[in-house]
Amino acid sequence: MLPILLRTLKRLSMLGLLGVAGLASAQPVLKVSAIPDEAPTELQRKFAPLGKYLEKETGMKVEFVPVTDYAAVVESLATGKIDMAWLGGFTYVQSKIRTNGATIPIVQRQEDAAFTSKFITADKTIKSLADLKGRTFTFGSPSSTSGHLMPRHFLLQAGIDPDKDFKTVAYSGAHDATVAFVQAGRADAGVLNASVWDKLVEQKKVDTDKVRVFAVTPPYYDYNWTVRGGLDPALRKKLTEAFLRLDPSNPEQREIMALQRTSKFITTRPENYSGIEAAARGAGLIK
Incomplete structure (x- = not known):
């Protein structure tokens, strides 16, 4: 009788562990990427503390997804392989065209308003x-x-x-x-x-x-954080507010801001990049 009881308890224990593992694997994941405008190691270094901050603010696991080129970021946003990306102004315009306006720029560094x-x-x-x-x-x-x-x-x-x-x-x-x-x-x-x-x-x-x-050059709008079309509006709002709360006077956030090379994030909107779209059409880079 005792061996049977022990085996039963062991099975229940294993099932419990599997249940915990299942819950862990079910944790929602926010997949984030960036245009590869610097060396991959530098991009990872810059993102690491920001990723941890976003995990705390969203309650989600945040995963950085490296890409090989600029076009891959645009395509990954369009196909839902990533949820949010650090884009240049032109890359945002390309994503807007590729998704018929579905991608949404949410924030930029204050420096990006006059880059x-x-x-x-x-x-x-x-x-x-x-x-x-x-x-x-x-x-x-x-x-x-x-x-x-x-x-x-x-x-x-x-x-x-x-x-x-x-x-x-x-x-x-x-x-x-x-x-x-x-x-x-x-x-x-x-x-x-x-x-x-x-x-x-x-x-x-x-x-x-x-x-x-x-x-x-004269100044122009540039970099921003853009989310994919179809992202839950509540999550989009949470991400936006998380960026806006970042403060270099906060010791825990100082490194994040230093690596992002800014003292403040501000909201942005699609209309800010109309000049970049016009420039791209004028240069023949988009039709």
């Missing part, structure tokens, strides 16, 4: 945009707002057509890679977003005795 790109060179004879004619040049990713679209837009406004006036045009794939291209002499000049440039300078990952900024 800029910086033109850099290691060539002492290059002092203005006009000096770029006949030179080799590198953009970031073709889908980058600050590493391609808006710099191209402002070059065209200045009477410089990259496809006709530059000796060669290359695409480094990421902002930090653009700096590496220029510093190594693989391109006479390049352009990247101001925030990454400033960070690389602070971290002494660029030799400023060799590479320098020689021009800066």
